[in-house]
Amino acid sequence: MVGSRSASGESSAEFAQAVRDLRLAGSRPEVRLTEVPAPSRIAPYAVALSAEVITAGASDEGDELASGRFVLLHDPSAPEPWDGVWRAVTFARAELEPELANDPMLGAVGWSWLMDALEHHGAHYVAEGGTVTRVVSETFANLDDRKATVEMEIRASWTPTGPDLAVHLDAWTDLLCTIAGLPPLPEGVVALPGQRR
Numbered sequence: 677m678v679g680s681r682s683a684s685g686e687s688s689a690e691f692a693q694a695v696r697d698l699r700l701a702g703s704r705p706e707v708r709l710t711e712v713p714a715p716s717r718i719a720p721y722a723v724a725l726s727a728e729v730i731t732a733g734a735s736d737e738g739d740e741l742a743s744g745r746f747v748l749l750h751d752p753s754a755p756e757p758w759d760g761v762w763r764a765v766t767f768a769r770a771e772l773e774p775e776l777a778n779d780p781m782l783g784a785v786g787w788s789w790l791m792d793a794l795e796h797h798g799a800h801y802v803a804e805g806g807t808v809t810r811v812v813s814e815t816f817a818n819l820d821d822r823k824a825t826v827e828m829e830i831r832a833s834w835t836p837t838g839p840d841l842a843v844h845l846d847a848w849t850d851l852l853c854t855i856a857g858l859p860p861l862p863e864g865v866v867a868l869p870g871q872r873r
């Protein structure tokens with residue numbers, strides 16, 4: 677099992693089921709999920725997935741529109757700050773239009789995209805927290821022919837409380853697609869499972 681530490685007992689079985697559910701979670705075809713090494717010192721059990729949102733096309737090649745990481749932690753001791761035995765820790769990043777650099781509502785809008793995605797997927801949670809950061813890069817001297825760029829970074833964590841942990845991954849991939857500028861899927865359209873590498 678990539679990104680998890682071995683253990684025994686009920687918690688081990690519960691975590692193994694959660695990992696299986698994450699591997700089967702549906703995501704949009706533009707999202708490429710890859711299991712990566714998980715942090716090993718934060719919790720007894722952990723699994724991590726990196727993601728890229730790329731332009732749709734006939735092949736795996738395409739322009740990267742957004743990227744990020746989703747980590748699911750499990751600690752049967754229920755650490756006090758978590759308010760539960762599970763914790764989702766996430767990061768999402770995308771380049772935005774330069775004119776958004778000075779929008780005073782950008783942070784609040786970015787956070788609302790995450791909250792809306794969790795609500796849309798019925799992903800119940802407590803103890804949420806995070807930051808929305810804008811990074812403006814300007815070029816000078818022999819690089820002054822390049823335009824300024826603006827990136828949005830959303831770092832968030834929350835404690836899943838429902839039995840279906842995969843909906844939290846689905847909500848997070850929706851957030852990635854939103855910050856990448858992709859329109860939402862039409863009502864009634866279900867995404868097929870994304871490619872896992």
